[in-house]
Amino acid sequence: MTVGLVVVSHSRALADAAVALAREMAPGELPIEVAAGVDGGFGTDAVAIAAAIGAADRGAGVVVLMDLGSAVLSAELALELLDDPDQGERVVLCPAPLVEGLVVAAVVAAGGAERAEVAAEAAGAMAGKLSQLAPAAAAPPAEASVAGVQARFTVHNTHGLHARPAARLVALVREIDGPNVQLRNATTGSAWVAAGSLSAVATLGVLQGHEIEVAATGPGADAAVEAVAALAARSFDEPGGRPGGGQESHFPAPTGPESGFPALPVPLAPGVAVGAAFHLRLAAPPVDDVPLGEPAAERARLAAARDAVRGEIRAAAAAVGAAEAAIFEAHLLLLDDPELLEPALAAIDGGTAAARAWADATSTTATAFAALDDPYLAGRAADVRAVGTQVLTALAGPAAAPAVPAGAVLVAPDLTPAQAATLPAVAGVVLGAGSPTSHAAILLRARGVPAVLAALDVDDGILLAFDGATGELAVDPAPEVLARFRERATDQQERRHAALARAAETAVTRNGVPVLVGANVGSAADATAAVGADLVGLLRTEFLFLDRPEAPGVDEQEAAYRAVAEAMGGRRVTLRTLDAGGDKPLPYLALPAEANPFLGLRGIRLAARWPQLLADQLLAAVRVAHDTPLSIMFPMVSVLDELLDARRALEEAIAAEGRGTPPELQVGIMVEVPAAALKAEQFVPHLDFLSIGTNDLTQYALAAERGNAAVAALADPLDAGVLRLVDAVCRAAGDRALVAVCGEAAADPSAAQRFVRLGVRELSVAPALVAETKQTVRGLDLRE
Amino acid sequence: MGVGAADLRRWVGAFADTVVANEQLLTSLDSAIGDADHGGNMARGMKAVVAKLDADPPATPAALLKQVGMTLISTVGGASGPLYGTFFLRMAQSVGDADELDTAGVGAALRAGVAGVVARGKAEAGDKTMYDALAPAVDAYDAALGGGELAEALRAAADAAATGRDATTPLQARKGRASYLGERSVGHQDPGATSATFLIETAAATLPAP
Numbered sequence: 005m006t007v008g009l010v011v012v013s014h015s016r017a018l019a020d021a022a023v024a025l026a027r028e029m030a031p032g033e034l035p036i037e038v039a040a041g042v043d044g045g046f047g048t049d050a051v052a053i054a055a056a057i058g059a060a061d062r063g064a065g066v067v068v069l070m071d072l073g074s075a076v077l078s079a080e081l082a083l084e085l086l087d088d089p090d091q092g093e094r095v096v097l098c099p100a101p102l103v104e105g106l107v108v109a110a111v112v113a114a115g116g117a118e119r120a121e122v123a124a125e126a127a128g129a130m131a132g133k134l135s136q137l138a139p140a141a142a143a144p145p146a147e148a149s150v151a152g153v154q155a156r157f158t159v160h161n162t163h164g165l166h167a168r169p170a171a172r173l174v175a176l177v178r179e180i181d182g183p184n185v186q187l188r189n190a191t192t193g194s195a196w197v198a199a200g201s202l203s204a205v206a207t208l209g210v211l212q213g214h215e216i217e218v219a220a221t222g223p224g225a226d227a228a229v230e231a232v233a234a235l236a237a238r239s240f241d242e243p244g245g246r247p248g249g250g251q252e253s254h255f256p257a258p259t260g261p262e263s264g265f266p267a268l269p270v271p272l273a274p275g276v277a278v279g280a281a282f283h284l285r286l287a288a289p290p291v292d293d294v295p296l297g298e299p300a301a302e303r304a305r306l307a308a309a310r311d312a313v314r315g316e317i318r319a320a321a322a323a324v325g326a327a328e329a330a331i332f333e334a335h336l337l338l339l340d341d342p343e344l345l346e347p348a349l350a351a352i353d354g355g356t357a358a359a360r361a362w363a364d365a366t367s368t369t370a371t372a373f374a375a376l377d378d379p380y381l382a383g384r385a386a387d388v389r390a391v392g393t394q395v396l397t398a399l400a401g402p403a404a405a406p407a408v409p410a411g412a413v414l415v416a417p418d419l420t421p422a423q424a425a426t427l428p429a430v431a432g433v434v435l436g437a438g439s440p441t442s443h444a445a446i447l448l449r450a451r452g453v454p455a456v457l458a459a460l461d462v463d464d465g466i467l468l469a470f471d472g473a474t475g476e477l478a479v480d481p482a483p484e485v486l487a488r489f490r491e492r493a494t495d496q497q498e499r500r501h502a503a504l505a506r507a508a509e510t511a512v513t514r515n516g517v518p519v520l521v522g523a524n525v526g527s528a529a530d531a532t533a534a535v536g537a538d539l540v541g542l543l544r545t546e547f548l549f550l551d552r553p554e555a556p557g558v559d560e561q562e563a564a565y566r567a568v569a570e571a572m573g574g575r576r577v578t579l580r581t582l583d584a585g586g587d588k589p590l591p592y593l594a595l596p597a598e599a600n601p602f603l604g605l606r607g608i609r610l611a612a613r614w615p616q617l618l619a620d621q622l623l624a625a626v627r628v629a630h631d632t633p634l635s636i637m638f639p640m641v642s643v644l645d646e647l648l649d650a651r652r653a654l655e656e657a658i659a660a661e662g663r664g665t666p667p668e669l670q671v672g673i674m675v676e677v678p679a680a681a682l683k684a685e686q687f688v689p690h691l692d693f694l695s696i697g698t699n700d701l702t703q704y705a706l707a708a709e710r711g712n713a714a715v716a717a718l719a720d721p722l723d724a725g726v727l728r729l730v731d732a733v734c735r736a737a738g739d740r741a742l743v744a745v746c747g748e749a750a751a752d753p754s755a756a757q758r759f760v761r762l763g764v765r766e767l768s769v770a771p772a773l774v775a776e777t778k779q780t781v782r783g784l785d786l787r788e
Numbered sequence: 789m790g791v792g793a794a795d796l797r798r799w800v801g802a803f804a805d806t807v808v809a810n811e812q813l814l815t816s817l818d819s820a821i822g823d824a825d826h827g828g829n830m831a832r833g834m835k836a837v838v839a840k841l842d843a844d845p846p847a848t849p850a851a852l853l854k855q856v857g858m859t860l861i862s863t864v865g866g867a868s869g870p871l872y873g874t875f876f877l878r879m880a881q882s883v884g885d886a887d888e889l890d891t892a893g894v895g896a897a898l899r900a901g902v903a904g905v906v907a908r909g910k911a912e913a914g915d916k917t918m919y920d921a922l923a924p925a926v927d928a929y930d931a932a933l934g935g936g937e938l939a940e941a942l943r944a945a946a947d948a949a950a951t952g953r954d955a956t957t958p959l960q961a962r963k964g965r966a967s968y969l970g971e972r973s974v975g976h977q978d979p980g981a982t983s984a985t986f987l988i989e990t991a992a993a994t995l996p997a998p
Contacts, residue, residue, distance in 0.1 A: 047865015
């Protein structure tokens, strides 16, 4: 449990700004409550402070930071006003200066420290400033020190050797690998420490202006000292570190919705949601005290857990911007830090369980960090604890998913496709990162879960209301605002009921043109949910292939496809062959590491390298096609030869089955590559249909990557360039082939209208949206 | 005849009227040595108190005093909020569930309130605070209590408060924001002692049953 913080200030603006500053240093779930201002003006309110204490206390108590005068008096009075009189014993009123104290308290509390420690660290927050501004104490004379090559340099970085420059230094020393490199802080007269240990370097307490000595012995000692001195001369490659570089912020520039600058919510999945906020968070992992095996086995368990975490950290680093990735670099170094690893391994050899040994080693180091005077270094305690917890989680094995209360609005930084695909019944989802075309958003739309993208800083239980179609969002809405959201929800429900009542009828425009409305599904369950669908316009088969050590066999595939066909009750199923690669790597395919996987080996391009994969899938499809109307669709086709090769593979599968060509078998391609759209007439003689994947077509045509929030707005499927590509496909197809749209845009009424006007005669949408898309078609009049 | 909820309501109403009428005075005193918010803060708080009491009239002295204290805590904003709020809350505790207070009961309640102000503000005599008016007031009240008359005791308390208030002028502030001014706070009458004197003077004017 985390200690909560309460900020008491005369000024709401001051308090909010201080909290924003603290959250920059300690991102995450830390409960920080503000009690500031009275009636929109300056002042403090003991009743509000008591309420804030109640809200911030998650059981581990609260540390209260105050500005001046009545803030202190009101905070003291608030302790007499608490609902739960015992709670007063869990509250510490901290005499620290507000801003410095809050920043330190947030970092220490986020690291899991107890309230007394948090308060003590915060109260010491002035130390860094004092030592900076007071005349430096005379350094003791340098020791005779170590032998070997030596050099001396001054640290100019604004915050001294805080995490990032220290990590850079440690990484360099480890790369050199050979000489024994040591450092000492000549200004404070510290002892020599290993330069290859991040935690050891941090204990040097290096502040701006301190003189550091470096010494190296052994092979390559000269080069090592030279390299360290050169790095120091470059201010450890930190932009803010150069002497005379002006005032540089320690904080990374805003890079997106998580930057702390409130960005407007971006609509992700339509629907109105009203519910209490609930953060998706994982419980602290259990620490097992009993070894499961011999020391050698426990060592192996720890190594495996660290490997797993290394993978997680790299994946997380790859998902964020370069500025934030530097933090993960520090975490990677900590994972291999001898200061953590050696005591842990020694304890394991002495018969301690791996989890207990690792927990003790990380907690000792974290406490040592937290005790340092400099708040930036003390903040490294949080890094050590974070890495410590991650490894303990990996050691504990897969954890049960946290129970999300039904009807809540889930607030999460992001969701993995698996999480988005397995969410329980929530009212809606607010994501901190991603874009409308991220996999999480696609899956939420498919499941009919309203969602928006917004940077939200709310506590659990705060009422949220939003409209996932427009992006409007209200935190703790006033009654009249809430009423408007509820009214809108009712309207939508009524429209939905009206749509469902006519779902089974064919959708025909007002001037009599029938348009097929299909469903995009990934399983038989999805197909069952697609009430009123004329067909499955897209059966994604990746779900069968992901998260398993080997590819599914022909029989397994046949059973899965047959289940979907049966759920559709004899209506047509459009099976897309495996669209792996890029974002969806498979363990049993040795996919090469690609700099740009979306322009790499994926879709039908895989078939050239792994022909058996396609052959098996086609054989399973052919078997099903003998019993039910089936269409086979090849993804990511760029040139005619790819289609002709795939058709040959299909002929071979038909021959292998030996029952002749299934009478209702149809063949088509996905149109995602702009070049394929522009030369569609080459493909038309060789197929029955073309299905436009507007998600990928849009991202390729506009060179705007899906899932990158910074360019998400560019990826507009109604961009004139994209519409021309759709038009080109429709004109090439004429009456000879059906043109479908199976991208997300097919469910957008204004987009659907444009597509149908251009000649699209099939719209395939998420199962939950089939009925409403049919209503959209019924409202169209192509003569207008 | 003792002092009941209706009497206390009259006192609080008169204190509110006086504070509102003297808002400018209190503010100008505070602008000399503080942050010029005492008049506005107290007027806002006491208006809220009166509105609250009118909307939901408490039946007993304790309930009334508690409601006054809680309202001040939430609406004044400055240091006077927790200080006056504590004053009334401690009075409420002191009167317990009595329906009426006798002269000794009023004295005990006032002393409890002043003790609360000391505990909250850690002020001592001569710090140039509201305590410099309240402390001599309760002492004078207790001294006059021998006579047994509430009116006399309150009159003595009000006079002592006014004397104490006037005596703050030459003092150097040692508490609150005025203390930042150091010697520059000398020569100005303390705004807190001024409003505290209104509190006792209005008690003297209203509490003896008419």
